[in-house]
Amino acid sequence: MPPQQHLVAKIGPSILNSDLSRLADECDRMVKSGADYLHLDVMDGNFVPNLTFGHPVVATLKPKFKEVFFDMHMMVAEPLKWVESMAETGAEQYTFHLEAAGGHTASDVIRKIKEAGMKAGIAIKPNTPVEALLPYLNEVDMVLIMTVEPGFGGQKFMPDMMPKIKKVREMFANLDIGVDGGVSEANIGECAEAGANMIVSGSAIVKSQDPASVIASLKKSVENALA
Numbered sequence: 001m002p003p004q005q006h007l008v009a010k011i012g013p014s015i016l017n018s019d020l021s022r023l024a025d026e027c028d029r030m031v032k033s034g035a036d037y038l039h040l041d042v043m044d045g046n047f048v049p050n051l052t053f054g055h056p057v058v059a060t061l062k063p064k065f066k067e068v069f070f071d072m073h074m075m076v077a078e079p080l081k082w083v084e085s086m087a088e089t090g091a092e093q094y095t096f097h098l099e100a101a102g103g104h105t106a107s108d109v110i111r112k113i114k115e116a117g118m119k120a121g122i123a124i125k126p127n128t129p130v131e132a133l134l135p136y137l138n139e140v141d142m143v144l145i146m147t148v149e150p151g152f153g154g155q156k157f158m159p160d161m162m163p164k165i166k167k168v169r170e171m172f173a174n175l176d177i178g179v180d181g182g183v184s185e186a187n188i189g190e191c192a193e194a195g196a197n198m199i200v201s202g203s204a205i206v207k208s209q210d211p212a213s214v215i216a217s218l219k220k221s222v223e224n225a226l227a
């Protein structure tokens with residue numbers, strides 16, 4: 001990796017596979033365990049074959065976590081449609097899928113996210129080549145490389161996505177690069193070495209008896225790689 005100047009290691013638990021009937025308690029448990037931010041998975045049953053929750057739920061959750069950075073992973077077919085409602089919840093970052101930008105160009109979606117006062121993240125599914133992202137990397141705050149097919153938590157990490165992270169990191173030394181899907185203590189080393197600094201991890205953290213130690217261990221691996 002080239003030397004990094006401003007990159008910070010951040011761990012964002014995904015609460016997708018936690019007890020969603022206790023959503024606020026689970027978020028609280030993650031924050032108290034040392035989460036740097038929360039990664040909240042919005043699924044519309046269209047872009048992905050699963051449903052979770054949307055802005056009405058986030059609007060009730062966010063006021064309980066005013067100081068916590070919410071990264072909304074928008075697995076939705078119409079990313080432009082939900083920007084304003086999500087911004088109104090107070091969520092800090094809106095991460096949409098390049099594959100879903102549809103009739104609107106990704107640049108339009110990014111512009112609207114920023115106009116609404118949020119940070120813009122852009123995600124790609126495993127079958128999307130990293131080259132498709134390159135035209136937008138100067139416009140976004142974060143890139144999210146999926147290491148599972150989006151839609152479900154608890155899937156197997158895909159190590160063959162690491163070259164995508166490496167390619168973006170070689171070109172952008174200071175861009176936040178996230179990795180999402182099946183990330184655990186078993187594979188954090190390769191994610192960190194490839195150049196990811198924002199680590200989404202769901203099952204490995206929320207299902208652990210000691211989420212604080214998993215978060216600390218993931219963070220240490222990334223900090224070591226950055227150093």
Ligand SMILES: O=C(CO)[C@H](O)[C@H](O)COP(=O)(O)O
Nearest residue numbers: 150151153154181182202203
């Ligand atoms: O976007 C996602 C799935 O589409 C989730 O963020 C991701 O799967 C995290 O959960 P896990 O670490 O259990 O894979």
Ligand SMILES: [Fe+2]
Nearest residue numbers: 014041073180
């Ligand atoms: Fe996610």
